[in-house]
Every structure is written in structure tokens, then in C-alpha cells.
Amino acid sequence: MTRKLGIIGMGHVGQAVAQQIITNGYADDLVLIDKNKSKVGADALDFEDAMPNLTSHTNIVVNDYAELKDADIIISALGKIKLSDNPNNDRFAELPHNRTEVKKVAQKIKESGFNGILIAITNPVDVITSLYQQITGLPKEHVIGTGTLLDSARMQRAVGKGLNIDPRSVTGYNLGEHGNSQFTAWSTVRVLDQPIQELAQQRGLDLDQINEDARMGGRYVIVGKHYTNYGVAAAGVRLASVILNDAREVLPVSNFREEYGTYLSYPAVVGRDGIVEQLQLKLTDEELYKLRQSAHFIMEKIEEAD
Template identity: 30%
Template sequence: MPNATVPDATVRFSVGILGTGWVGASVAMSVLHAGFAGELLLSDLRAELAEGEAMDLAHGAAFYPAATVRAAPFDELLATNALVIAAGRGGKPGESRLDLLRDNARVMRDVGARLRDYRGLVVVVTNPVDVLTYVVAESSGLPVERVIGTGTMLDSARLRQAIGEALHVAPHSVHAHVVGEHGDSEVVLWSSAWVGGRPLRQWPGWTREREAPMAEQVRRAAYEIIRRKGATNHAIGLVTAALLRSSARGERRVQTVSRVQRGALGLHDVALSLPTIVDTGGAVEVVAPELAPEERAALERSADVLRDAIRSIA
């Protein structure tokens, strides 16, 4: 396979999306409306599906910032600045994200092997996203900061929305993180949650009795959506576009993305989410948060869950 040449990001930022099912299509729509990409390439094993989505999106060009959209074979995605992996099957009602693992791990190993010479940013969206981020990083051999999973960005957004609704403030004014696995062992960092410059636990009327039910609400959100409509897609599309925009513009935003950890909080050889600075080089710097003792113990348990999952497919 010839080496790919990445276009000058200052001239025309190009995004490729592998997999154009519900999630891939929502990512595509969100990327176009975000306005940072001048070119969007869609690829799928079902070539006609990718072609249909590209045609449909292109017909709306009068209503989003200037960009070209077209279907393309996988090899053309290797010349993009960023490649989103949304391939694989989605979750079924009652199925955990880790239940998806064996089927989607095979897909990710094949994709990763084809990315060895890729020079852009890889964003993994397919679930279980943490284990598959690890699989793609390992099989591609790319630097770990350039293989990013969307991780708990969506969980953190759900938490901010829930807190904002409870306190009658905008989610933008809530600063709170979910870390660890994007899944059942995720950890809400209540001790460091702030609203409008005030610690959440000092907010008038807030009690710790609200925390466990709200954490469960956030943890169960995807299952409830899948039970009702069969998939989650719109919010993760917005999350992925926001992550790509942070990288494309070099904004150095702190995002709770998943990447293979290399020592932060003593964590090694596992991909999970921690607050991380994202810029043009990817997830370049993990910002280790201060954790209450019970949060630290829960994060270690989450890491163990993910390590067990990684070992199960070794």
C-alpha cells in the first residue's frame, strides 16, 4: 500500500468516516454543520449505502458551511487529516457494550492493520470504544495520542445536562466529568464537579443523596435510548464533531477522551477516559484529576474491567 499524503490542514481539512450506519451518518451531519471540514469522505462495505448518504448530504450544501461530500473507497480515506471509525455492529436491547466486543474487535484489527502508514488522527466511535481504541492503537502501531476514542465525552455531556436540569442552569455552566470506561463501570467525579464557579456540593439545595440515582441515570442512558429507538446516534455525532473540531483548530480543549494510558494515575496498558488536552497532535496530554479515595478505587475497578476485556480477546 503506498504511503498516504495528508493535505495541508490550514488549506482544506479533510475528514473520512468509515461506516455509514446510524452513527456514521450522524457524525457526518454534525461535522458538516460544525464548519471546520472542507472535505468529507464516506466509506462503507455497503458501497451503495455510502453513496446514498453522500448524495443526500451533498444536496443540503446550501444550508451548511462550504464543503464537498462524496463516497470513497477505504484507501482514499488514508489521505485525510482525520479518520472516524464507526464501522461494526451496534448494540442490541439488553446487551452491554462489552457484549459487542468479539464481533467488533475482529473488524478493528483489520482496520488497524491498514492504518500503519496513516499520518492523521484516528477517532474510534464503535463500541465498546475503550477496548477497541486499544485494539486499533495496538494493531496500527500508531502513536497512542493519535488514536482516540470518544470515551466518556458523551457520558460527561449527559451528566452536565442532568445536573443543569436539576439546578435549572445551562449545561454549559456545569463542569463535571465522567472517567474510566464508557460503560457500566464508569466513574462520576462528584468531588470535583463545579457549577458557575461553585463546587456542586456547596450549591444550595444539592444533597449527596441525589448523586447515586443521577449517576445511574447517566450510566443507563444508552440502554434506555436503544430500548426505545434501536440505537444512539445524534448525541455521539455531536460529540465526535466537537472532538474533531478541537483537534482541527488546535484549541487545546480538555476533553474526557479515551486513549491508551502511559502512566497517568499509575495506569498502564489500558485505554480509558481521563481529562485530556486535545490539539492538532491528538490527545497529547492527560490531565490527571484529583480524586476522592472512593473515586480512585472505582477508577481502578473500571481499569480492571477493561483489562479483563482486553485479555479476553488476546
Template identity: 30%
Template sequence: MTSTPKQKVAVIGGGGNVGASTAFALIAKGVPAEVLIVDLSEQAALGQALDISDASFTMPGTCRQASFQEAGQADVIIITAGARQKPNEPRSNLIDRNYTIIKSIMDSLQPIKSTSKILLISNPVDVLTHIAQTTSGLPRAQVIGSGTYLDSGRLRNALSDITGVSPTSIHAYMLGEHGDNQFTGWSSARIGGLPLLDHPKLKGMDLESINQRIAHKAYEIIEAKGSTYYGIGMCAAIIAEALLNNTSQVFPLTHYVEGLGCYMSWPAAIGSSGVEQSFDVKLDAAETKKLEVAVKAIKEVCAKYN
């Protein structure tokens, strides 16, 4: 490279599998940005940065290790760091530990550039996105999470296998909480402009079995190889690219939904200013009940971290 790209994307926790996969996806996709690898383990950050930089010689992006202070001045700051749930550990304990981690990261990034966008990947992503916004000082529109984007991708892949239609031509979302209370918006799903459930290959299909397959895919991967990182790494890179390039693409992301009064996973258009539009998805009665359950669960946890 004869010059360093002007735009910067910082990956916090870049020494780990998810962070490194995200950084590599940014380079491999040809995103014209300087990718900054930041981690408490400086040795891990250096190793990942050196390795990923070897993949950048034919690409417009570059990659290097950086400090937290440098990361605070990035255009997009991706948070992949966080505590993992221990065996038999209550979810409340995990959130408490992650609150401490996220707050420490936000303190280390200060002063954060006023136009930066923060993208949370760490789980539980809906609650941690709320915490990141309150501790970063940035406007709500500039702090988002990966939400159910990966889950929705898994859903589209499964529906593609059933219908024989490309996943990119299937418009269906997993909604609500990224977790136990997520649900499929079947009534709003479309394929070729028609209701998805009108497709002949979905007639009589056990929809709940599809939901269960999506919900358990991560566990299947974790059981086989220990953790998931390539799928979410690519999703994070795609979201970051949309923020940098001001594409106004719609993703099912964790963002603050004014009408529901909380951070949750819901379709939104994003661009250089963060969230540009949040969409009113039409739900049937059963789906509305599931939404209410998800919103209640998220609000109850977030109320402890205001």
C-alpha cells in the same frame, strides 16, 4: 464550492446512522473539511454522501463517497463501524467480533498517513481504541476514543436542570470505563469555581439516582427508537473539529493514561498532534476504588489483544 477543502475527515461506517449523523454534524457545524463517507456497503455510502452534500451548499465543508485507501490519507479518521451485541451474547464474543472488524479496517486503510488521528466511536470504545492503536501502527497520542464525552454531556444537562445553571458552565465528568464501570467525579466537579456539591440545590440530593439516570438514558432512547446516533454524532464532530483546528480543548476521552497503564476515559487536551496533555483528576477514596475497578476491567480485556 469553488475549491475542495484541504483538510479531510473520513467517516468509516458512514452508511449507518451513527456515521451519517457524524458526517452531517461536521457539515452542519461548518467545519471547513472534505468529509469522506466510507462503508462496506458502497450503495449506502453513496446515498448518505449525496444526501449530506445537499446540506453543504451554504457551508465551507463538502461531502462525498470515498474508498478505504483514500480514507487512510485523511487528517482525522472516525471509526463508527462495528458489530452490535446480539441478545444474550457474552460481551467477550462481541469484542472478538469487533477485533476482527477493527483489524480489517486498519488493514484496508494502509498505508495510513503518519500524521492522521484516529477517533473510535464504536463500542466497547476503551478496548477498541486499544485494538485500533496496536493494529494501526500509529503512536498512542494519535489514537483516541469518544470515551465518556457524551455521558458527561448528559450529566451536565441533568445538573443544569437541577441547578438552573447552563451546562457549559458546569465542569463535571463521567470517568473510567465507558460502560458499566463508569462513575461521576463528584469530588472534582466545579460550578462557578466552587465545589459542585456545595450548590444549595444539590444539598441532600440522591447522587446515585443521578448516576443511574445518566447510565440508563441510552437504554431509554434505544427502547423508544431503536438506537442512538444524534448525540454521539455531534460529539464526534466536535472532537474532530478540535483535532483539525488545534484548539487544545479538554474532553473526557478514551486515551492512553500513562500513570494507569491503559486506555480509558479521562480528561485530556487535544490538538493537531492528538493528545497533548492528560490531567490528574483528584478523587476521593470511594471514587478511587471505582477507578481501580474500571482500570482492572479494561486491562483484563486488553491483555488478550496485545
């Protein structure tokens, strides 16, 4: 079966997503869309120049929304903001620009007849995911944001460094908004087959600092190079791969939770049909409070975006 993906927005994040997809041979057909015609055309040619040295081939189409009709997945990576415009690392600083662009793009996606799975990377991702669902009319389980899949990875990285182990050996989740109100749900985190709280006492880990590292990890990267792209691109591509392969993997992605009335990050089983099953974690009272507060914050911003 032919695997067809679309990427909308070929800035730093979009091009990193495309590079990972092409290099790893995840798609047979790839549609690249960007308002900057010369840039997206140059990207396509550059990728075609790379293919003779790759182990797989990808057919590339540029700036044709009609080609999205039979795509399996569309990844929204559009967005533009400068460090000087966002000194406090507030992803909602991106909302005025991205809201306008997403409304236009979502309408074009709807008009194309697309009926696959839509992945949103665009920030503020929980609000943007909601906008995409509302405008395209796709089922809620078919519109997913990368959410705290990246924040959870940053937590795993920080814990792994603190214990000198591979971050993939750390399990657990960051929940809520992909933004300043997200938090590490330490009750879910296990490492070396132990609850993290017990191990932290034994090994002298500062969980408050690790939580801050996860929450502000993007800020450290932005200060150094003025944007982030590799980490979130890896999260987006992993999510797309899980969907394409019907892997039914549990991931902390932004999905619509009825009990909170909004999109937010909470682990769910992801497969070919998008959100296949939602988990119900046994969180502490403090974690439940933080999650409700984060949900309330997201809902307020969604109302502003309408």
C-alpha cells in the same frame, strides 16, 4: 490549509457524524467508507443534494481507503448490534462483532499510509481504541476514543435539569470505562461556582440518581428508538473540531494512561497533535478505587480481544 476527514461506518452514528461535519462546514474533503456500497453511495448523493442549501461546500469521496493517506482525522463509527442482542446495555456485547471488523479496518488504515489522528467511537470504545493503536502502529497520543465525553455530557444534562440551568454551566467529569464501570467523579464537579456536594445538600439533589442517569442514559434512548446516535456523534465531532483547530481543550476522552496500563477516560488537553498533555486530578480515595477497578475491567477485555 485543506481539512480532510474520513468516516468509517455509515450507520446511525456515522451518518449523524457526517451530517454535523457537512452542515457546519468542518471539512473541505470527506471520505465516507462502509461495507454497504448502496447505502454509502446514497448518503453521499443525499449530502450533495443538501449542499446548495448550505453555507459551505464539502467534496465527498466514497469507499476509497487510499484517500485516507493524507486525511487529518479518521473517525471510526462502525458497529452493529440490536436491542434484543444486548438487553443489559452492556457495550461489551458488541465486542465479538466489532473486534473482527476493526482488525480488518485497522489493517487497511495502516496500508493506506495514514499518519493523522484516529478517533474511535466504536464500542466497547476503550478496547477498540487500544486495538486500533496496536494494529495501526500510530503513536498512542494520536489514537483517541470519545470515551466518557458523552457520559460527562449526560451528567451535565442531569445536573442542569435538576437545577434548571444550562448543562454547559456544569463542569466536571465521568471517568473510567465508557460502560457500566464508569462513574461520576463528584469531587471534580462544580456548578454555580460551588462544589456539587454542597449544592446538592442545599437544593435536595440526589447525586446517586444523577450518577445512574449518566451511566444508563444510553439505555433510556435505546429503549425508545433502538439505537443512540446524536449524543455520541456530537461528542465525536466536538473532539474532531478541537483537534482540527488546535484548540487545546481539556476533554474527558479515552487516552492511554501509563499508571493504569490501558486506555480509559481521564481528562487531557487535546490539540492538533492529539493528546497534548495529561491532567492529574486530585481524586478521593473512593474515586481512585473505582478508577482502578474500571481500568482492571478494561484490561481484562483487551486481553480477550487480542
